Amino acid sequence: MADGGTIEKKARKKSETRQRQIQTKIRWLQQEFNDAAAEADAAGLSFAAWVRAAATKKSPGVRAQHKAPVDAVMLRQAMGDNNRVGNNVNQIARYLHEGEPLHTQVPEIKEALRAYIRVTNALLEAMGKKPMEPTP
Numbered sequence: 745m746a747d748g749g750t751i752e753k754k755a756r757k758k759s760e761t762r763q764r765q766i767q768t769k770i771r772w773l774q775q776e777f778n779d780a781a782a783e784a785d786a787a788g789l790s791f792a793a794w795v796r797a798a799a800t801k802k803s804p805g806v807r808a809q810h811k812a813p814v815d816a817v818m819l820r821q822a823m824g825d826n827n828r829v830g831n832n833v834n835q836i837a838r839y840l841h842e843g844e845p846l847h848t849q850v851p852e853i854k855e856a857l858r859a860y861i862r863v864t865n866a867l868l869e870a871m872g873k874k875p876m877e878p879t880p
Contacts, residue, residue: 770795818870822863829859 772780784794789804797804833856836849865875 815870815872818866822866822870825859825863825866829856829863832856832859 780795780798781791784791787794787804789797793804832852836852836856839849840846861876868875
């Protein structure tokens with residue numbers, strides 16, 4: 745305890761073997777930076793992991809931060825679709841809160857669930873991942 749009766753919290757120790765301790769600052773020409781960032785992206789690595797690997801002429805290692813390939817156009821479209829699905833779910837919830845019988849909303853609920861699966865698959869595909877299996 746420190747003076748005044750309060751309990752001091754000790755900082756949690758991190759493994760020294762896993763903690764990078766030195767930071768550097770690099771000045772780049774705009775085109776140099778763009779080229780390096782494009783290479784890091786093409787390699788699927790974070791910029792820092794790519795720079796370390798290039799500077800040391802070693803492979804980035806298994807713990808390097810790998811970036812998933814992202815299709816930005818698909819991602820924007822999927823996000824728009826996701827917003828529409830959310831709007832449909834909110835409308836269904838509003839009808840149910842207003843006392844609308846559930847059986848009258850079953851077709852809309854089924855379509856919202858199908859739309860959710862389509863949007864989720866589009867998001868996964870945009871991130872370069874395997875889509876979900878559609879439910880029967």
